[in-house]
Amino acid sequence: MKHDPLLRNLLIAAALALIVAVVWILWDRYAETRMATLPEEGGAPVTQIVTAKLTGTGTLKVAELSGIVQATASDVRGLGWLRSDQVVKMPYSVDYFVDLSKLRGRDLQWDAQSRTLIVDAPDVAPAPPNTDEGRRTLVETKGLFVTRAAAEALSQRTSIRAAAVAQKEASSPERMAQAREMGRRAVARLLAQPLTAAGLGDVRVVVTFPPERGAQAREQWDVSRSPGQVMKDIEARERK
Known part of the structure; x- marks a missing residue:
């Protein structure tokens, strides 16, 4: 079957453009993560910003969990003869956000009689934990002989486990x-x-999250009371 020369040329051009784009992306990633940026005069690399991007979001930070996390790790080398253990502590923090960009018109209900806006908001989500490696405290290191490679492995493993423990705590019920x-x-x-700025006066806003909404959520949610009191009443009825 003969192919249209114009179509063939377009396919070749598209393939070349795709190859160029892939090469550019790979090079950009390599330059960002591997290549050291030198000063104009040459010499040793300098401390500087390599990349920076400011991105707008529709998320609202609503809470922050912070504290101290302890992590342990072990490393075994030399056919099991060289075992080393490490215990560290470090500060951590976890931010909680609500993505308001997901709100749609159907998620809002306005009760003019009671001057109440009912909002079915997206659920609160914890961000990945931040562990302060610069303020880590070395509590204890055990081992007959801790090699440099073992020390690096222990440091990496304790960091990973510290973040995992912090994430588990932040996601607990x-x-x-x-x-x-x-x-x-x-x-x-x-x-x-x-709403107040629009001249509606004293307006109440009732906010619900997905775990609190069920088949009878609208009947249970009495806008004449505070959300906290309503939730306590719902939990009390569920325990009976």
């Missing part, structure tokens, strides 16, 4: 419940401001 209460207040304050 207790912490998520606390973050949702803080998120409820933050979202309510944010959405009440434009």
Whole structure:
């Protein structure tokens, strides 16, 4: 079957453009992560910003969990003869966000009689934990002979485990419940401001999150009371 020369040329041009784009992306990543940037006069690399990008988001920070995390790690080398263990502590923090960009018109209900705005907000989500490696405290290192490679491996493993422990704590039911209460207040304050500025007077904003909404959520959520009291009543009925 003969191919149209114009079509063939277009396919070749598209393939070449794709190859150039892939090569450029790979080179950009290599330059960002591997190549050291030297000063204009040459010589040793300098401390400087390599890349920077400012991106707008629709997320609202509603809470922050912080504290000290302890992590342990072990390393075995030399056919099991060289074992080393390490225990470290370091500060950590986890931010909680609500992505308000996901709000749609159907997620908002306005009750003119009670002057109440009911908001079915996206759930609160914890961000990846931040562990302060610069302020880590070496609690204990055990081992007959800790090689340099073993020390580097221990440091990496304790960092990974510290982040995992912090993430688990931040995602626990207790912490998520606390973050949702803080998120409820933050979202309510944010959405009440434009309504008040529009001349609607004293407006109440009731914020609900997905775990609190069910088949009877609208019947259970009494806007004449505070959200916190309503949730306590719902939990009390579920325990009976």
